[in-house]
Amino acid sequence: MLSQQQLNAYWMPFTGNRDYKAAPRVVASASGMYYRDQDGREILDGTAGLWCVPLGHSHPTVVKAVQDMVATLDYAPAFQIGHPAAFELAEQLIDYTGNAFGQVFYTNSGSEAVDTALKMVLAYHRSRGEGQRTRFISRERGYHGVGFGGMSVGGLPANRKQFGNLLGGVDYLPHTHNLEKNAFSRGLPEYGTHLADELERLVALHDASTIAAVIVEPLAGSAGVILPPKGYLQRLRNLCDKYGILLIFDEVITGFGRMGTPFAFNYFGVEPDLMTTAKGLTNGVVPMGAVFSKPAIYDALMQGPAGIELFHGYTYSGHPLACAAGLASLKVFKEEKVLEHAQSMTAYWEDALHSLKGLPHVIDLRNVGLIGAIELESIAGKPGARAMAVYKKAFAEGVLIRTTGDIIALSPPLILEKKHIDVLFGKLSEILKNVD
Numbered sequence: 488m489l490s491q492q493q494l495n496a497y498w499m500p501f502t503g504n505r506d507y508k509a510a511p512r513v514v515a516s517a518s519g520m521y522y523r524d525q526d527g528r529e530i531l532d533g534t535a536g537l538w539c540v541p542l543g544h545s546h547p548t549v550v551k552a553v554q555d556m557v558a559t560l561d562y563a564p565a566f567q568i569g570h571p572a573a574f575e576l577a578e579q580l581i582d583y584t585g586n587a588f589g590q591v592f593y594t595n596s597g598s599e600a601v602d603t604a605l606k607m608v609l610a611y612h613r614s615r616g617e618g619q620r621t622r623f624i625s626r627e628r629g630y631h632g633v634g635f636g637g638m639s640v641g642g643l644p645a646n647r648k649q650f651g652n653l654l655g656g657v658d659y660l661p662h663t664h665n666l667e668k669n670a671f672s673r674g675l676p677e678y679g680t681h682l683a684d685e686l687e688r689l690v691a692l693h694d695a696s697t698i699a700a701v702i703v704e705p706l707a708g709s710a711g712v713i714l715p716p717k718g719y720l721q722r723l724r725n726l727c728d729k730y731g732i733l734l735i736f737d738e739v740i741t742g743f744g745r746m747g748t749p750f751a752f753n754y755f756g757v758e759p760d761l762m763t764t765a766k767g768l769t770n771g772v773v774p775m776g777a778v779f780s781k782p783a784i785y786d787a788l789m790q791g792p793a794g795i796e797l798f799h800g801y802t803y804s805g806h807p808l809a810c811a812a813g814l815a816s817l818k819v820f821k822e823e824k825v826l827e828h829a830q831s832m833t834a835y836w837e838d839a840l841h842s843l844k845g846l847p848h849v850i851d852l853r854n855v856g857l858i859g860a861i862e863l864e865s866i867a868g869k870p871g872a873r874a875m876a877v878y879k880k881a882f883a884e885g886v887l888i889r890t891t892g893d894i895i896a897l898s899p900p901l902i903l904e905k906k907h908i909d910v911l912f913g914k915l916s917e918i919l920k921n922v923d
């Protein structure tokens with residue numbers, strides 16, 4: 488049992504602290520598809536932690552690699568010095584993208600990856616004599632972490648309103664969520680491809696010569712699983728090419744198998760210039776993020792006088808433990824054919840999710856890869872309350888889900904089996920029938 492002092496001492500992130508501390512939910516251990524609480528009660532992980540444990544918890548290969556590394560090289564500075572695992576991982580990551588990128592820059596989180604990518608873009612344009620390209624275009628309802636850069640290009644009002652003016656020079660594409668046209672779509676929605684053309688309007692307004700980059704999540708996760716309409720990302724790519732604007736895909740949740748492909752860009756067949764990742768990179772075991780860049784971006788900065796080319800980096804960039812976890816995770820992805828397994832589950836997953844159609848409060852179900860969303864009608868005047876009630880009930884009944892407003896987002900470890908899908912949707916179905 489946690490004491491009142493302990494509860495009070497921990498200021499919890501993205502949590503209703505008072506509500507939580509009145510009735511804490513605690514996990515004490517985890518393996519495979521399950522968390523366990525302090526009494527050993529199993530909780531099925533319907534969300535892979537925070538989308539970050541694709542291989543399941545405490546995978547022995549990853550655990551062993553981290554144990555070995557901590558006993559060998561506990562820490563190495565990343566400035567002006569390196570260690571073998573950092574280079575090996577970079578090479579293997581590039582290979583995992585099918586050589587779509589040339590370089591990897593390590594950070595410690597998705598937020599830092601986003602801020603790093605934004606800084607790289609500015610430095611790139613400046614190095615090519617286009618230093619006036621400083622504007623970023625992102626999208627309403629986007630989530631790009633909580634650094635000032637990521638928050639500024641983020642499009643979730645609650646994440647912005649407490650924090651002042653943020654970065655200037657950001658404009659926003661409309662989001663693509665449209666229940667009237669797309670409710671209960673299976674896979675990518677048909678309606679909304681034209682929304683990418685809003686970039687033309689923003690280019691006309693600001694002039695292309697002032698725009699540095701467009702940053703979007705290929706699939707918006709934190710906003711509650713908003714899928715790109717068919718052809719939307721390709722249109723954005725084409726427009727960016729037309730105007731010399733760089734395209735950044737924030738793949739912090741979609742990277743490392745979530746769509747059944749290594750990255751979402753593989754799934755959509757649309758390559759960005761920069762890609763931000765984190766989470767599944769180390770199976771969530773050690774914090775790490777990575778920015779992937781096209782060779783042209785790196786090469787542009789490798790000009791000029793010798794010396795530091797990019798004044799940016801973190802004390803823990805390329806931490807040996809994170810690199811060990813990353814290398815081991817890639818090994819597991821390949822050797823255990825995790826993506827093939829994920830793909831073999833998606834049809835069953837889709838059917839199970841859509842079997843909830845017609846249950847009380849359910850106004851939309853949507854899915855792609857091993858991602859699902861259940862959108863509930865909000866209780867008048869209490870947005871988010873209904874989904875939160877489902878969340879609490881599910882946890883009490885041994886299932887971990889995630890909510891954003893009144894949207895339930897599901898993103899299980901990719902190793903799940905049909906029996907887990909049955910339990911997850913079976914429980915949710917019962918709860919939805921009984922929740923107010």
Ligand SMILES: Cc1ncc(COP(=O)(O)O)c(C=O)c1O
Nearest residue numbers: 596597598630631632737739740
């Ligand atoms: C698309 C996207 N970008 C950035 C982040 C921030 O990552 P982190 O929480 O590791 O800073 C997240 C986190 O969920 C995310 O989904």
